[in-house]
């Protein structure tokens with residue numbers, strides 16, 4: 016076996032660094048920060064997940080300010096490095112590419128621009144997320160456009176779709192594939208899974224993972240003896256029942272064959288160790304993170320002498336050009352590829368066409384989703400509770416009637432940064448198109464009880480009743496689900512919590528490029544492999560749990576606590592309201608007796624209305 020240098024990139028010329036400019040015109044330039052190097056292996060992977068349309072990168076956060084074009088250049092340069100040393104590089108994406116950013120959500124139909132942009136990246140293996148399946152139009156666009164764009168690379172081991180024209184039930188994409196890597200000749204069998212998702216529109220069928228692995232086709236594929244690596248990609252948390260059962264199914268036949276999992280859904284940086292030959296990587300969310308994984312010590316093909324053992328390494332790369340330049344040993348002039356530049360231009364032009372920079376108002380101070388307690392003045396939920404909902408949630412036909420509004424916290428997806436509130440910000444904060452529904456004249460104490468039940472521990476709303484929705488954690492953001500499931504030892508800035516964060520200065524393991532540079536707040540991940548996963552050294556950020564739902568009491572004409580209220584809720588959560596109403600012994604047939612509140616108005620519309628009314632950018636004289 017060839018000894019593997021820590022880094023294949025010569026960084027000797029890199030004792031000094033120069034300023035790096037972001038590619039998108041309104042994005043902030045990355046802040047130089049101390050970095051840990053990549054450790055290359057025979058097989059190397061780049062991984063994205065839960066990008067949710069953020070292909071322009073983060074225009075208000077320097078740490079994540081690279082765009083999809085920069086990532087195209089990065090993958091190309093990384094592939095060049097791999098090839099120069101006879102190694103392989105594979106690019107992976109594990110779904111939830113849609114919903115969550117103006118670039119995806121604001122076009123008609125949705126995704127027209129992102130599908131053009133996304134396909135510019137060469138992706139070797141990819142899968143669908145749950146967000147691709149909520150709406151019929153989304154899964155059909157996936158089937159008719161994304162799957163063909165990535166033909167031979169898109170896998171759907173447990174998803175079928177009713178064909179949009181023939182109506183026949185067919186696999187969304189190929190169930191699996193077998194391929195041989197170009198340089199190392201590694202024989203890989205790959206699958207593409209989705210977790211046991213049940214809230215998809217009825218034009219798709221998601222087979223529970225535990226059933227798929229009993230299918231004959233799966234059993235036959237796993238029986239293959241000529242496999243150097245099983246590659247399981249999927250929109251599945253790496254610490255999960257689903258991945259555990261796939262691991263066991265493969266191990267039942269192959270006691271030692273390496274298995275590499277890639278996953279997502281919880282929006283966290285995480286690495287799971289299944290055994291010494293099997294690991295799983297999750298690479299965050301929203302184009303904040305490019306996951307890097309390497310495997311070394313593989314005995315390939317006929318070279319069956321097992322060497323010193325397998326070595327798995329992982330890095331969570333902050334998505335910015337400072338990191339990209341460092342890891343490729345290139346600079347502003349030498350790093351970008353023509354294709355990457357073209358993609359960045361396409362993103363710029365798409366954002367212009369969609370008028371995403373149109374300003375609706377100016378945010379006076381940053382409001383956080385989970386970096387402060389949800390009752391704090393700086394919480395976005397306090398703002399909704401105290402200001403937005405009372406001011407603008409009003410149905411004409413119910414004029415003056417008091418209302419108790421219930422909004423699931425997962426309806427809010429991202430922080431609201433001080434500065435301009437643009438059309439893009441509206442989609443980023445709340446991309447969902449759900450409207451509101453309500454139940455008339457509900458006794459106030461029953462309405463309050465419904466809220467209380469929705470916020471109780473999961474067992475209360477366990478899916479024990481027929482047709483019950485899945486765990487109420489899906490009411491909160493996915494990050495919260497990870498926290499509550501107590502996933503592994505994994506940790507990160509957004510979910511570690513004040514008691515779980517480990518200051519970087521206690522971490523002895525970093526190798527240090529630019530140790531003289533200042534450390535800025537960001538992800539400080541602890542996973543099954545330790546505390547040295549993040550490429551960028553950060554100071555920790557606090558994280559707080561939020562409830563499943565928040566409320567707002569809107570008093571109408573009355574000034575004291577009312578006897579009855581309109582119980583108003585986001586229509587997405589109606590199945591949960593139905594269940595909670597039953598527990599609260601509220602004798603109503605919710606789906607039948609509820610009605611639309613504020614027709615054709617979404618939470619996003621209310622937020623935009625309020626911002627326009629109250630946060631003018633005009634400087635007061």
Ligand SMILES: *[C@@H]1O[C@H](CO)[C@@H](O)[C@H](O)[C@H]1NC(C)=O
Pocket residue numbers: 177217218
């Ligand atoms: C899906 O549901 C709709 C309405 O709820 C129904 O009309 C349609 O037949 C269902 N489709 C399938 C494939 O079950």
Ligand SMILES: *[C@@H]1O[C@H](CO)[C@@H](O)[C@H](O)[C@H]1NC(C)=O
Pocket residue numbers: 033345346347348349
């Ligand atoms: C980038 O690297 C090239 C090759 O090493 C060098 O000639 C050039 O001066 C560098 N440019 C900048 C802006 O540092």
Ligand SMILES: *[C@@H]1O[C@H](CO)[C@@H](O)[C@H](O)[C@H]1NC(C)=O
Pocket residue numbers: 353354357
């Ligand atoms: C980049 O865009 C230019 C202008 O549209 C085009 O001529 C060129 O072929 C593109 N290059 C690549 C690699 O896509």
Ligand SMILES: *[C@@H]1O[C@H](CO)[C@@H](O)[C@H](O)[C@H]1NC(C)=O
Pocket residue numbers: 414415416572
């Ligand atoms: C509330 O006040 C408005 C305006 O004063 C009035 O039109 C409406 O009838 C009142 N509603 C109730 C329920 O008292």
Ligand SMILES: *[C@@H]1O[C@H](CO)[C@@H](O)[C@H](O)[C@H]1NC(C)=O
Pocket residue numbers: 402406628629
């Ligand atoms: C927001 O603006 C509306 C309309 O001008 C006004 O009625 C309301 O009081 C304002 N809300 C706050 C909290 O300032």
